Amino acid sequence: MAHDLEILQQALIAADPGEALAATERLLAAGVAPTTILEEGMAAAMFELGERWKRGEAFLPEVVASAEVFKRCNELVEPALLATRDPDAEANALVVLATVKGDLHDLGKNMVAAMLRTSGFDVLDLGKDVSADRIVEVVREQAPQIVGLSALLTTTVPYQETVIRRLEDAGLRDAVKVMVGGAPVTPEWAERIGADGYANNAPEAVEIARKLVGAPQ
Ligand code: B12
Structure with a gap:
């Protein structure tokens, strides 16, 4: 299994769909937990690719290609992940x-969405590039228990605070818990902007979400 996780990582970094999909299939067939494939195989590969990009050893078109292969692997892993959903663990939130x-x-937000669904949450995914106005409107209309905000750029992380302030201005802040995440986000930042929760990865995001709504761990 460790060998196939390594092959999957290398194939994702090389944006080789044939190798990546075959390794994913072998891992699933061997009964490796979908969360392990996602976190230790796929997310780890994208992190390593980001490091190479930073060092000038990888370039934007390669990252675009790897992200496409990531999505195709995810299409195999997500149904297997959702099949592990425990009907007794409904979070009712x-x-x-x-x-x-x-x-x-x-990519990371989508992983969080899939793992929350698997853990019995209903998830309304508004996608990417989402304005504070839109989030406020949806919170008003749908009355969710939690809003989760993802940001991967140092230039967009401050917008998490903008959303929280806009929820306050709209008088909705007390009605909803806010959790934040994304690679550059830190627990200190989450605390500073008054978020209710922060997580470093998708399984942790589920743990925090269950705590925030008082669901059994
Ligand atoms: C893939 C990628 C892209 C892809 C994105 C494809 C897609 N559909 O997502 C593409 C090629 C489009 C892209 C574009 C750009 N990118 Co980019 N990208 C990356 C890369 C390599 C990986 C990100 C990723 O998918 N990781 C895998 C996932 C699974 O991890 P994750 O997102 O961190 O999510 C996990 C946790 O953070 C957490 N989490 C995530 N969201 C949430 C939300 C909540 C609520 C919670 C609780 C938890 C949580 O759980 C997830 C699962 O474990 C990163 C490198 C890195 N280290 O992050 C650079 C990186 C983020 N990108 C970078 C840059 C510069 C850009 C561009 C500006 C490049 C350009 N010149 O155009 C553009 C920006 C476009 C834009 N406006 O957003 C820089 C940012 C630097 C900075 N200081 O901000 C990075 C760090 C690369 C680098 N090392 O320089 N990128």
């Missing part, structure tokens, strides 16, 4: 998720 305005990174 709605989470509205969005990647904030100006930010087009959605």
Whole structure:
């Protein structure tokens, strides 16, 4: 299994769909947990690719291609993940998720969405590049228990605070918990902007969400 996780990582970094999909299929067939494939295989590969990009060893078109292969692998893993949904673990809560305005990174948010669904949450995913106005409107209309905000750029992370302030201005802040995430987001930042929760990865996001709504862990 460790070998196939390594192959999957290398194939994602190389944007090789044939190798990546075959390794994903082998891992699933071997009964490896979908969360392990997602976090230790796929997310880890994108992190490594980001490091190479930073060092000038990878370039934007390669990252675009890897992100496409990531999505195709995800199409195999997500149904397997959802099949692990425990019907007795219903959280009875709605989470509205969005990647904030100006930010087009959605692979991590999509993983959070899938893992929340698997853990018995209803999820309304507003997508990427989502404005505070839109989020406020949806919170007013749908009355979710939680809003989850993703941001991957140092230039878009401050928009998480903008959304919180807009919820306050609209008189909705007390009605909803806000959790924030994305690679550059820190627990200190979450605390500073008055978010109710922060998580570093999707399984942790589920844990925090269950705590926020008082669902059994
Ligand atoms: C893939 C990628 C892209 C893809 C995105 C494809 C897509 N559909 O998402 C493309 C090629 C489009 C892209 C574009 C750009 N990118 Co980019 N990208 C990345 C890369 C390599 C990986 C991101 C990723 O998908 N990781 C995998 C996922 C699974 O991890 P994740 O997103 O962190 O999510 C996990 C956690 O953070 C958490 N989480 C995520 N969201 C949430 C939400 C909540 C509520 C919670 C609780 C938890 C949580 O759970 C997830 C699962 O574990 C990162 C490198 C990195 N280290 O992050 C750069 C990176 C983020 N990009 C970067 C840059 C510069 C750009 C561009 C500006 C490049 C350009 N010149 O055009 C554009 C910006 C476009 C825009 N307006 O958004 C920089 C940002 C630097 C900075 N200082 O801000 C990075 C860090 C690369 C680098 N090392 O320089 N990018």
